[in-house]
Amino acid sequence: MRETRGPWYLLTGLALGALLGLGYAWLLQPVRYTDTTPASLRADFKDRYRALIASAYQANDNLVRAKARLALLEDPDVYRALAEQAQRTLAGGGDLEEARALGLLAVALGPAPPTLAPSPSGSPAAPSPTGDITATQTVTAPLSLNPAASLTLATTPVASPDQTSPAAALVTPLPTFTPLPTRTPTPTPGAPFVLRIQEQICDPDLEEALIQVQAFDASGGPVPGVEVIVSWEAGEDHFFTGLKPELGLGYADFSMAPLTSYTLRLAKGGQPIAGLTAPECEMEGGERYWGAWLLVFEQP
């Protein structure tokens, strides 16, 4: 008698083979990414990478190079990523210098936002660091490997009015870049800041009690990177102007706990302002909420 079997054995074989193939491809011999790009880094390593870019920028003051390096991380919003990391670093008690470097790089990259309290004269608008460069590339050697990163090794960027992405150019940003006009993200050296305005702000839109600091130079321009020290009975905190560029390059704020008395001073000197407690405000309906202190410093 002849036994008749259907084609199921073929399907069984196919499934068995597929399982073996997948097991080999995924477990025994998976695709190995040994030549990865910074964009694929884990978040904490991206933070390290970003911080190092900022530190290198502090050293070489080369904004084009910093931008090209930041582009490798493929952050959706480079400027926000820097500012947020700076704030995370400060909040986590991290390296102050690192936070400052991140903040200053964010300021250097960010668009010039309107300030909360525009100074009378204001500062002349700095030329945008974006879109001013064209990297004219002189290929001296292929960089090989990944076509997605077929980058050049010797670039000779020159200033040009029409610009393309600097990221197109470099993994190895070697160039002897022509220094570009950029916003100066360092605090203006010179005389210490003087407190010009100290006033209570009652703004129901504020979600918490704040100390808001604004720093201006002698010409009325906002000054980023000014270190502010706030101390209270149980501790001390440092923060910098310019880490919330959307509120002004010279702006910084600090959340106050109600009923706590704070003393604020600028790290570079100047008078300490003591007795800052969260002011109590009242709406028209009698509802009470916490207000803010606005402290405006200016260099004479």
Next chain:
Amino acid sequence: MSRWLRFALAITLGIISGLVYGWRVNPVKYVETTLDSLRVDYKTDYVLMVAEAYSAEANLDTAVRRLALLGGDTPQESVNQAILFAERQGYTDADVNTMRKLLGDLQLYHPAVEGTAP
């Protein structure tokens, strides 16, 4: 064709399908990689950044800590590899010299001694 032969062919076809799917269509994705897996040019740029930062900070401990993330045998080795790559690829003299300066200082770096010094 015998049944066993067809069965073997089916398995082979399945293996090929699995490999194609696993390697091409839906490969293992390493989206959270570490710095030591970076391609050599990125590693070199990382070392250059460390050297640039070191040139301003003059803090070898920090430089060593940053270089350690690259996972080389030693920080010196990481810098040395970067210099070799940079020279081969025609980096500017200034960049190469920045890395050489770091390498030179690293060769004199003795963290244990420094750590126990009064």
